[in-house]
Amino acid sequence: MSKMVEVQDLIYKYRNNEEEEVSAINGMNLDIKQGEFVVVIGHNGSGKSTLAKHMNALLFPTAGDVRVKGMNTKEEENLWNIRQSAGMVFQNPDNQIVATIVEEDVAFGPENLGIEREEICRRVDEALKIVDMTAFRDKGPHLLSGGQKQRIAIAGVIAMRPDCIIFDEPTAMLDPSGRKEVINTIHKLNQEENITIVHITHFMEEAVGAHRVIVMEAGKIVIQGTPKEVFSQVSTLKSLGLDVPQVSELAHELIQEGIQIPKDILTVDEMVMHLCQLKSKD
Amino acid sequence: MRQQSVQDLAILGLLTALVAVATMAITVPVPATEGFIHMGDSMIFLAAILFGKRKGAIAAGAGSALADVLLGYTHWAIPTLIIKGLMGYMVGAIANQENEEVMNTRNIASLIVGALWMVGGYFVAGGLMKGSFAISLVSVPANLIQGIGGAILFVPIGVALKRTKYFQKYILK
Amino acid sequence: HKLDPRTKILITFALIVGLFIIDKFIAYTFIVAFVASAIVISKIPIKYMLKGLKPLRVIILITFIINIFMTRGEPIIMLGPLVATSEGLHQALFMALRLVLLVMGTSLLTLTTSPIALTDGIEHLLNPFKRIGLPAHELAMMMTIALRFIPTLLEETDKIMKAQMARGADFESGNIIKRAKSLVPLLVPLFISAFRRADELAMAMEARCYRGGESRTRMKQLKMDKGDVLGFVTTGLLLLTLIYTRMI
Amino acid sequence: MSIKIQGLTHIYNPGSPFETKALDNIELEVKDGEFIGLIGHTGSGKSTLIQHLNGLLKPSSGKIIINGFDITEKGVKLQDVRKRVGLVFQYPEHQLFEETVYKDIAFGPINLGLSDGEIEDRVKESMALVKLSYEDLKERSPFEISGGQRRRVAIAGVLAMKPEVLILDEPTAGLDPRARDEILEQVQLLHQQYQNTVILVSHSMEDVAKLVERIIVMHQGKVVLSGGPRDVFKEVEKLESIGLGVPQITYLMKNLKNQGVHLRDDILTVEEAKEEILKWIRSQ
Numbered sequence: 001m002s003k004m005v006e007v008q009d010l011i012y013k014y015r016n017n018e019e020e021e022v023s024a025i026n027g028m029n030l031d032i033k034q035g036e037f038v039v040v041i042g043h044n045g046s047g048k049s050t051l052a053k054h055m056n057a058l059l060f061p062t063a064g065d066v067r068v069k070g071m072n073t074k075e076e077e078n079l080w081n082i083r084q085s086a087g088m089v090f091q092n093p094d095n096q097i098v099a100t101i102v103e104e105d106v107a108f109g110p111e112n113l114g115i116e117r118e119e120i121c122r123r124v125d126e127a128l129k130i131v132d133m134t135a136f137r138d139k140g141p142h143l144l145s146g147g148q149k150q151r152i153a154i155a156g157v158i159a160m161r162p163d164c165i166i167f168d169e170p171t172a173m174l175d176p177s178g179r180k181e182v183i184n185t186i187h188k189l190n191q192e193e194n195i196t197i198v199h200i201t202h203f204m205e206e207a208v209g210a211h212r213v214i215v216m217e218a219g220k221i222v223i224q225g226t227p228k229e230v231f232s233q234v235s236t237l238k239s240l241g242l243d244v245p246q247v248s249e250l251a252h253e254l255i256q257e258g259i260q261i262p263k264d265i266l267t268v269d270e271m272v273m274h275l276c277q278l279k280s281k282d
Numbered sequence: 283m284r285q286q287s288v289q290d291l292a293i294l295g296l297l298t299a300l301v302a303v304a305t306m307a308i309t310v311p312v313p314a315t316e317g318f319i320h321m322g323d324s325m326i327f328l329a330a331i332l333f334g335k336r337k338g339a340i341a342a343g344a345g346s347a348l349a350d351v352l353l354g355y356t357h358w359a360i361p362t363l364i365i366k367g368l369m370g371y372m373v374g375a376i377a378n379q380e381n382e383e384v385m386n387t388r389n390i391a392s393l394i395v396g397a398l399w400m401v402g403g404y405f406v407a408g409g410l411m412k413g414s415f416a417i418s419l420v421s422v423p424a425n426l427i428q429g430i431g432g433a434i435l436f437v438p439i440g441v442a443l444k445r446t447k448y449f450q451k452y453i454l455k
Numbered sequence: 456h457k458l459d460p461r462t463k464i465l466i467t468f469a470l471i472v473g474l475f476i477i478d479k480f481i482a483y484t485f486i487v488a489f490v491a492s493a494i495v496i497s498k499i500p501i502k503y504m505l506k507g508l509k510p511l512r513v514i515i516l517i518t519f520i521i522n523i524f525m526t527r528g529e530p531i532i533m534l535g536p537l538v539a540t541s542e543g544l545h546q547a548l549f550m551a552l553r554l555v556l557l558v559m560g561t562s563l564l565t566l567t568t569s570p571i572a573l574t575d576g577i578e579h580l581l582n583p584f585k586r587i588g589l590p591a592h593e594l595a596m597m598m599t600i601a602l603r604f605i606p607t608l609l610e611e612t613d614k615i616m617k618a619q620m621a622r623g624a625d626f627e628s629g630n631i632i633k634r635a636k637s638l639v640p641l642l643v644p645l646f647i648s649a650f651r652r653a654d655e656l657a658m659a660m661e662a663r664c665y666r667g668g669e670s671r672t673r674m675k676q677l678k679m680d681k682g683d684v685l686g687f688v689t690t691g692l693l694l695l696t697l698i699y700t701r702m703i
Numbered sequence: 704m705s706i707k708i709q710g711l712t713h714i715y716n717p718g719s720p721f722e723t724k725a726l727d728n729i730e731l732e733v734k735d736g737e738f739i740g741l742i743g744h745t746g747s748g749k750s751t752l753i754q755h756l757n758g759l760l761k762p763s764s765g766k767i768i769i770n771g772f773d774i775t776e777k778g779v780k781l782q783d784v785r786k787r788v789g790l791v792f793q794y795p796e797h798q799l800f801e802e803t804v805y806k807d808i809a810f811g812p813i814n815l816g817l818s819d820g821e822i823e824d825r826v827k828e829s830m831a832l833v834k835l836s837y838e839d840l841k842e843r844s845p846f847e848i849s850g851g852q853r854r855r856v857a858i859a860g861v862l863a864m865k866p867e868v869l870i871l872d873e874p875t876a877g878l879d880p881r882a883r884d885e886i887l888e889q890v891q892l893l894h895q896q897y898q899n900t901v902i903l904v905s906h907s908m909e910d911v912a913k914l915v916e917r918i919i920v921m922h923q924g925k926v927v928l929s930g931g932p933r934d935v936f937k938e939v940e941k942l943e944s945i946g947l948g949v950p951q952i953t954y955l956m957k958n959l960k961n962q963g964v965h966l967r968d969d970i971l972t973v974e975e976a977k978e979e980i981l982k983w984i985r986s987q
Contacts, residue, residue: 043879043880043881043882044849044850044851044878044879044882056662058658058661058662080664080666083661083663083664084664087662087663088659088662090655090658090662092652092655094607094652095651095652095655095659096655096659097603098599098600098603098656098659098660098663098665099571099599099603100570100571100599100602100603101571103674104571104674104675107674108663108665109663109664111671111673112663112664112666114670114672115672117672117673117674117676120672120674121674124674140606141603142606142610145745145746153659156663157663160663160664172877173876173877175745175906176744176906176947177946202880241879241880241881241884242880242881243880245951246909246951246976247951247952247955249973250952250955250973250977250980253973253974253977254977254981257977259980259981259984268951268954268958271955272955272962275964275980275984276959276962278984279964279983279984287593287667288661288665288666289653289654289657291593291596291597291600292600292654292656292657292660293650293653293657294597294600295596295597295598295599295601295603295604295653295656296600296604296608296649296650296652296653296656297649298597298598298600299600299603299605299649300608300646300649302601302605303605303608303609303612304642306605306609307609307612307613324642328646340594344597344598348570348598348601348602348605351565351570351573352570352605354562354565356558356561356564356565357557357558357560357562359561360471410475411553411554411557412514412550412554416521417517417518417521417522420517420521434635435634435638438635438638439635439638439639439642439643442643442800442802443642443643443646445802446643446647446802446844446846611797615797615798617754617792618792618795618798619798619810620759620785621757621759621785621789621790621792621861622785622810622811622814622860622861622864623785623810623811623814623815623864624810624814625814639800640798640800640810643800644797644798644799644800647800648797
């Protein structure tokens with residue numbers, strides 16, 4: 001599989017309000033393959049969002065390189081191609097919808113790309129269908145719920161036909177049902193549309209279905225691996241101030257007590273299965 | 283490499299929305315003049331004094347005209363666009379954006395000129411529309427209250443905003 | 456209803472011009488007929504139109520009364536020092552009618568056209584002025600953003616107001632100075648939130664490849680058809696008739 | 704302070720085409736010193752309900768009696784009600800406006816008309832309650848501190864009014880796990896220290912399960928369930944039918960039970976689950 005995003009020795013520094021130099025990313029290397037579903041977790045200020053903005057050429061490295069489909073974000077002629085290939089969905093659904101009518105907002109991206117009228121209509125229809133919002137195409141965005149608005153924002157990105165979408169905490173401001181809507185949409189994009197996903201969040205349960213989980217702290221990657229590998233490191237995650245699924249925590253606690261179960265249990269069903277097996281053995 | 287123009291456009295849009303919202307959301311209707319006392323003028327003073335004549339003019343004109351349309355005073359929209367637009371421009375041009383003190387002479391002068399121009403503008407526009415300047419005179423006291431009220435209401439908010447550090451990176455960019 | 460927003464704007468504009476150039480009652484018959492037929496075509500219930508005039512009753516009455524008494528001429532009724540003249544009556548009716556038609560004509564425009572369609576129409580009408588440096592696209596984009604954020608900011612105003620009331624703030628009493636001060640806790644957060652929104656919006660627009668009006672296409676295209684042509688012809692005829700009534 | 708709600712109904716935009724019934728004949732009683740968790744999905748009427756409790760919204764019909772005193776009657780000074788019932792809105796940091804943290808927290812006490820000395824005491828006290836350093840932060844601008852700190856400043860602003868009833872509307876929304884745990888811990892501590900009535904509106908079943916004494920579940924403007932967390936979380940089907948759930952650990956215990964394992968099914972925390980499972984596994 002080819003590489004979708006390459007991050008090489010990335011360092012990013014900026015000046016804060018008091019004119020002090022702060023480094024948000026401290027030497028980071030990361031390759032994301034085409035079709036991969038990567039979840040980035042870490043608490044606020046760990047550099048997650050800064051990393052995301054580099055992948056969309058909204059921020060540029062102080063040192064090191066970021067490449068999207070082989071295009072270096074440093075080269076200005078690549079700018080629009082990168083932004084078209086790597087779409088981005090932000091945290092606040094309210095602040096990323098531009099137009100006053102749903103379908104016009106979805107059309108905003110393709111219009112910027114200078115696409116033919118008929119083609120835009122086709123893409124808008126298709127994008128709204130993918131996020132399951134066709135029924136709302138003539139509505140004003142202010143009448144929608146948070147989860148619906150966020151799906152419109154996603155449709156707006158899909159209509160640009162990106163190869164990769166970066167989600168920058170898209171669920172942080174939503175209620176549980178809105179979160180579910182958005183997460184289901186993200187999974188669908190990855191599985192059915194084969195779009196590479198980089199999903200940034202601090203809800204660990206959203207990481208469970210990913211191919212790879214990356215944990216960031218102080219601008220660096222501290223743990224990475226499959227969800228099972230990552231969530232089995234309960235004490236490290238806890239020391240970083242992050243959550244683990246209750247079931248993984250329980251597994252960890254039981255192992256401490258000498259119970260023989262695998263440490264990488266993630267779901268309720270797995271736990272039930274292992275406990276019952278354990279019991280039937282003796 | 284952030285594009286200044288996109289940022290400016292977004293700020294202008296939000297300033298315009300702010301002027302419209304201030305005009306619509308906090309209002310005391312005055313039936314005799316077919317108008318209302320609202321926070322719109324304070325917002326215009328804020329936009330013009332803090333962000334300069336260009337942004338001030340556009341946000342003031344477009345925002346106030348939008349409010350007229352949305353409130354059902356459509357026939358006033360065009361006069362409003364012209365009167366408030368020029369008001370924003372004049373206030374922004376007279377005001378001294380560099381001075382740290384909000385209550386400096388030039389800013390006070392801009393408030394007075396802005397309020398008087400607004401009253402005068404509506405007087406003339408009303409006279410033309412209603413065919414008699416005598417009738418239009420009826421609206422002068424209320425507009426005067428509106429203008430002066432707007433200027434007074436501007437002061438504490440202007441002072442507070444100018445002191446807010448978060449804000450300083452936007453002011454007059 | 457179905458007319459191109461550009462057509463509607465131009466017709467309304469012509470109507471306003473018409474209202475200001477006429478000087479005879481006879482001319483009104485044409486305008487009334489024109490506006491009435493427009494209302495019929497638009498299928499807006501007449502009740503709705505009249506309701507829109509309600510807040511204007513007082514001002515129309517005042518206009519009427521002042522015009523009656525303030526115009527010099529042949530006296531018809533005398534009420535103490537006040538003299539009503541026939542010229543005054545003439546003038547009063549004339550102005551009141553103008554006002555009513557002005558309000559009806561313009562509200563007809565906004566009742567049949569969404570603000571966003573209006574913005575679109577204005578952008579297209581201003582396009583020819585691009586050559587002399589008028590940023591038509593930018594202005595329209597700005598209006599779109601403003602329209603998009605007005606409901607959001609209205610909601611936010613309400614929320615902040617309530618939150619500060621929960622902290623004991625009082626927005627409803629006191630003299631103007633006290634009220635001015637009491638608005639600070641409302642307006643400062645509102646302003647700051649608006650600017651945070653502007654910042655994020657600008658970033659989201661860039662992320663979606665926004666780079667100004669150049670080489671941008673539109674999904675919705677405005678198209679003029681027979682109805683528009685008919686509208687223009689009728690309006691043109693109306694204007695000519697009005698000019699003619701003024702000359703005789 | 705006790706709260707009694709009788710037949711409370713609230714209709715938005717009555718008589719217009721947008722008419723919606725947000726609250727439908729609510730009957731509810733909150734005892735003095737209770738810690739309540741209020742859950743329900745968006746649009747269930749939670750926010751509307753809590754805004755009635757300090758007079759920000761007026762009922763279409765029904766009564767709200769706080770400490771035997773009907774606040775819906777005419778002529779009631781709402782200022783007095785608001786002093787005693789403190790309400791922390793969602794994203795309260797968006798309401799900060801003053802130049803310094805001190806002044807912002809002092810806003811409430813100033814509105815109460817307290818003396819300068821009292822105001823200072825209250826600012827100090829409430830900052831201590833939310834674990835903010837008075838000396839380090841009092842002169843800082845609230846716009847230049849971290850998000851978690853801003854949230855705490857905003858909560859301190861309400862605490863400084865010393866409300867007898869504290870209502871928090873999703874106080875942890877948008878925070879990361881660490882900041883969330885800190886805030887919840889402080890709320891719990893506060894409740895233990897002052898024995899005041901606390902109503903916590905939350906979407907997180909895990910948080911509610913850990914903290915509160917009683918859960919009230921709302922759906923379509925009605926109270927559909929009310930009781931201790933153990934009782935409420937037993938009603939998995941009912942909760943799921945209205946789009947809510949129970950903590951993952953509760954699901955686990957229920958599933959084990961369905962497999963024929965005899966365990967308590969009113970487990971709420973990982974700790975309890977561990978004990979119960981250990982007991983079971985070692986029982987033979």
